[in-house]
Amino acid sequence: MIVLCALVVASPAAAQTQSRPSLTGVWAPFGAGRGADPAVAPPPAGPVVLKPAYAKDYLAQRAADAEATKRGEPPASAAVACAPYGMPRMMAVASYPVEILETPGQFTIIAEAFSEVRRVFMGQSQLPIDEVPPGYYGHSVGRWDGETLVIDTVGIKESIPGYQNMPHSDQMRITERLRLVTADVLHDQITIDDPIVLEKPVVYTLAYRRMRDYKMVEFVCDNNREYVDEKGRVRMRLGSGGR
């Protein structure tokens, strides 16, 4: 009888679990440029609209960066020094894949570029933002909404450049909705809300294609020849020549 009751109690949950898609695997990001399959390409991103107090400096910096790049003097970024990207930018670095691993009570997401790791705790309530130590990955909790994995992240350090290098406050909240578009295409719709910096939430979608049988490659940044000169430009350090 006890066994029977246990089965009756357990089966709805078990059935629900079985209906959820498995996101475990290695996923390579791809964009929506020329040649993309419109059936699986990510939809256009929404605009970044900052509050007036932040917009002027942001737009001026973007224009200056674009002009410097045009001159062949690309401005420095934290990544030049091999600093990790953090959230949300770590989710799409060039064509480097991310590996998603589901274990009981947790998703672990590993970005190949710079070996960044984030953890998503399932079935837990989100912490108040002021209780999360600011960091690169913050504190993430997840839940299923049907077949969509919804991840809520807070606690990203203000000094970490945001999406499109936009500024953000310690009140930034990142909401992700991950769902399989096909068996081998995953979309991650990202919504960034920041009541202090943003006029309205920024929404964009990352698309990934499954890389079957791919073995993630280690990425330890131990031979970085890029450096930033006294004028803030990226330079290449010439090596010893192996001699």
Added chain:
Amino acid sequence: MSNSRHALFTLAAILALVPGTTRLIAHHSFAMFDTANPITISGVVTAFEWTNPHVYIEVDVPDGQATKHWAIELGSPSILMRGGWKFSTIKKGDKITAVVSPLRNGEPGSLLNRITLADGRVLGNGGPAGIGPGTPPPASAPAR
């Protein structure tokens, strides 16, 4: 560097700033290299560094009676492996010919476009065409 690889990083750097397009980002901009005016260099490899964030080839290139030393930057091991590279593809002492984009500041550093190896094989600077924005990479991209 293959055109597709160059296009990837260039596009990634540019499109990251354009609303409504892809959000892929790159380690750094490649604007310090003069990609519009590639040159060809031939010489003997003095070092092949299979490292992150970039792989490097060091080459002694004959220059009249003297030798000029060049450093060639490539992508990362991950990206290169998808394009047929291995950590042992090049060895010290190999004779190679490379088409490279030189540094704009005139120093003997460069970015690889494509290389002809000692055994005649030609490799680019990354995965096969199709890795860039707009075209998903192949579903299976094993290291070779």
